[in-house]
Amino acid sequence: xxxxxxxxxxxxxxxxxxxxxxxxxxxxxxxxxxxxxxxxxxxxxxxxxxxxxxxxxxxxxxxxxxxxxxxxxxxxxxxxxxxxxxxxxxxxxxxxxxxxxxxxxxxxxxxxxxxxxxxxxxxxxxxxxxxxxxxxxxxxxxxxxxxxxxxxxxxxxxxxxxxxxxxxxxxxxxxxxxxxxxxxxxxxxxxxxxxxxxxxxxxxxxxxxxxxxxxxxxxxxxxxxxxxxxxxxxxxxxxxxxxxxx
Amino acid sequence: xxxxxxxxxxxxxxxxxxxxxxxxxxxxxxxxxxxxxxxxxxxxxxxxxxxxxxxxxxxxxxxxxxxxxxxxxxxxxxxxxxxxxxxxxxxxxxxxxxxxxxxxxxxxxxxxxxxxxxxxxxxxxxxxxxxxxxxxxxxxxxxxxxxxxxxxxxxxxxxxxxxxxxxxxxxxxxxxxxxxxxxxxxxxxxxxxxxxxxxxxxxxxxxxxxxxxxxxxxxxxxxxxxxxxxxxxxxxxxxxxxxxxxxxxxxxxxxxxxxxxxxxxxxxxxxxxxxxxxxxxxxxxxxxxxxxxxxxxxxxxxxxxxxxxxxx
Numbered sequence: 001x002x003x004x005x006x007x008x009x010x011x012x013x014x015x016x017x018x019x020x021x022x023x024x025x026x027x028x029x030x031x032x033x034x035x036x037x038x039x040x041x042x043x044x045x046x047x048x049x050x051x052x053x054x055x056x057x058x059x060x061x062x063x064x065x066x067x068x069x070x071x072x073x074x075x076x077x078x079x080x081x082x083x084x085x086x087x088x089x090x091x092x093x094x095x096x097x098x099x100x101x102x103x104x105x106x107x108x109x110x111x112x113x114x115x116x117x118x119x120x121x122x123x124x125x126x127x128x129x130x131x132x133x134x135x136x137x138x139x140x141x142x143x144x145x146x147x148x149x150x151x152x153x154x155x156x157x158x159x160x161x162x163x164x165x166x167x168x169x170x171x172x173x174x175x176x177x178x179x180x181x182x183x184x185x186x187x188x189x190x191x192x193x194x195x196x197x198x199x200x201x202x203x204x205x206x207x208x209x210x211x212x213x214x215x216x217x218x219x220x221x222x223x224x225x226x227x228x229x230x231x232x233x234x235x236x237x238x239x240x241x242x243x244x245x246x
Numbered sequence: 247x248x249x250x251x252x253x254x255x256x257x258x259x260x261x262x263x264x265x266x267x268x269x270x271x272x273x274x275x276x277x278x279x280x281x282x283x284x285x286x287x288x289x290x291x292x293x294x295x296x297x298x299x300x301x302x303x304x305x306x307x308x309x310x311x312x313x314x315x316x317x318x319x320x321x322x323x324x325x326x327x328x329x330x331x332x333x334x335x336x337x338x339x340x341x342x343x344x345x346x347x348x349x350x351x352x353x354x355x356x357x358x359x360x361x362x363x364x365x366x367x368x369x370x371x372x373x374x375x376x377x378x379x380x381x382x383x384x385x386x387x388x389x390x391x392x393x394x395x396x397x398x399x400x401x402x403x404x405x406x407x408x409x410x411x412x413x414x415x416x417x418x419x420x421x422x423x424x425x426x427x428x429x430x431x432x433x434x435x436x437x438x439x440x441x442x443x444x445x446x447x448x449x450x451x452x453x454x455x456x457x458x459x460x461x462x463x464x465x466x467x468x469x470x471x472x473x474x475x476x477x478x479x480x481x482x483x484x485x486x487x488x489x490x491x492x493x494x495x496x497x498x499x500x501x502x503x504x505x506x507x508x509x510x511x512x513x514x515x516x517x518x519x520x521x522x523x524x525x526x527x528x529x530x531x532x533x534x535x536x537x538x539x540x541x542x543x544x545x546x547x548x549x550x551x552x553x554x555x556x557x558x
Contacts, residue, residue: 011373013487013488013506013507013510014506014507017373017376017377019377037487037488038488041488092353093344093354094347094348094353094354097344097348098348116340119373119374119487119488119510120372120373120374121372121379122356122357122371122372122373122374122491123354123356123357124335124340124344124356125343125344125347125354125356126344127344128312128340128341128342128343128344128345128348129344129345129347129348129354131312131344131345132316132344132345132347132348132349133348137311137312137313137418137419137420138312138313138341138345139420140312140337140340140341141337141340141341143481143482153423157337157482158310158337158425158427159254159256159261159336159337159338159433159435159436160427160433161425161426161427161428161433162425162426162482163422163424163425163426164422164423164424164425164426165420165421165422165423166420166421166423167419167420167421168419174340177474177481177482177484177488177489178481178482207351207384208384209347209351209352209353209354209383209384209385210353210354210355210381210382210383210384211381211382211384212372212379212380212381212382213367213380213381213382214367214379214380215372215377215378215379215380216369216377216378216380217376217377217378218375218376218377218378218513221531221532221533221534222534224520224530224531224533224534224535224536225534225535225536226535226536226537226538227535227536227537228537229537229538229539229540229543229544229547230547232544232547232548232550232551233551233554233555235519235535235537235548235551236548236551236552236554236555237555238535239496239517239519239535240555243496243516243517243534243535245438245439245495245496245516245517246439246463246496246552246555
């Protein structure tokens with residue numbers, strides 16, 4: 001089975017979020033980049049588990065510049081067989097998805113996995129766009145994934161619950177929490193990652209359909225109102241009359 | 247401007263986010279609503295009150311397969327020459343909007359919190375709620391997925407005509423084997439009131455006091471990441487940067503310190519109440535109302551106060 005896992009980088013979850021150049025650019029000063037947690041913890045680890053059970057290969061793909069190689073090597077250290085980087089700065093989901101689709105069309109993958117979203121842009125767009133570009137079925141927000149021959153069985157989130165579905169391969173899946181558990185790379189994995197192939201390929205031409213023009217940050221919260229723990233009637237009264245939420 | 251709004255009408259009912267998206271669309275142009283399945287006509291017709299001029303329903307298929315819905319929506323968009331196609335950025339929207347965007351080569355704006363501004367940019371939630379982005383669409387057509395609980399539904403019109411529509415949705419390769427919907431549970435992403443607890447509760451056997459308060463309020467229950475990681479509560483209750491991001495009207499957090507990753511998932515809440523024994527807990531800085539106290543004492547008292555309030 002040939003599995004492709006899309007990896008994106010994102011700022012570490014503890015990063016301070018600030019902007020520069022008149023609030024038009026994310027301030028990378030002091031920011032540590034990591035592999036986007038949904039891509040790494042759920043999509044990549046489940047792909048590796050499926051490979052360990054059924055045989056096959058796990059390839060990671062990233063649209064990015066040489067600055068992304070550190071996060072790509074992390075994927076190899078966790079256990080991916082090889083990595084591909086499409087040498088282009090990631091601009092918007094459509095541009096990223098169409099570049100990955102152009103590569104995937106040539107390769108006949110059985111399964112293409114992404115995380116459900118990146119923790120910086122929260123778009124949840126690339127997987128669905130990829131599925132449409134490749135004209136494949138798409139299971140979004142999957143919480144479990146098993147493969148038997150040419151059929152995948154998945155659980156996916158639906159409004160108010162979960163649905164168990166069967167879908168034919170090839171298939172595109174976006175992975176949500178529950179699909180797998182985070183793996184910490186060991187020293188042998190880290191050493192092996194140095195010699196695993198990281199292929200850099202030239203981008204195909206593609207459009208950006210959207211542009212982030214600027215950013216802003218939420219208003220500061222007004223000071224918290226402290227309430228005596230023995231006076232919950234007062235809290236209920238405030239929630240009803242002042243905050244008007246009950 | 248011609249606007250197409252897709253609403254999910256599973257089991258004949260409309261979720262609140264259907265009213266939000268129709269209201270959103272009515273502020274941009276003339277709204278046609280498209281849906282599928284066995285929705286009740288009177289219910290669909292009521293979307294006219296929120297600004298829909300007509301409602302199309304394709305009864306030839308039910309369910310939420312992304313490929314079938316994409317074909318139906320693209321065909322409807324062509325038929326009404328829609329410039330803008332609107333989804334809720336919920337589970338269905340996330341599955342279908344990206345496909346429609348590619349098919350129509352229409353830029354997709356996900357997580358919109360406001361209607362487009364005068365300069366055409368659209369405000370969206372980014373960095374898991376720690377910031378907003380202002381997005382410009384470069385294509386002639388656009389697809390907007392509206393963040394649930396961001397737009398207040400407004401009644402502005404009368405009933406709308408409901409017409410049957412053949413969306414040429416084709417078949418689905420995906421077979422539904424089982425649907426698990428716990429009865430009586432309020433789904434977390436749509437809940438207006440949420441009661442959440444963390445490690446401060448010391449063990450899964452103590453969740454009764456959280457559930458009692460949730461029942462008294464009619465709220466959903468949630469938890470912090472450590473609590474779901476150690477298996478005290480199911481994964482789908484984990485709110486935060488790597489779990490579910492929610493924006494209820496009221497979020498009550500007991501025994502949660504308020505790590506930056508947790509705040510990211512809840513800081514869209516209108517009102518936050520924090521209960522913690524530690525007066526230095528960082529969560530108090532993000533709270534509207536704070537109580538320094540033991541959750542084991544405060545939660546039952548609060549439940550009692552809510553019951554008393556509801557009884558009057």
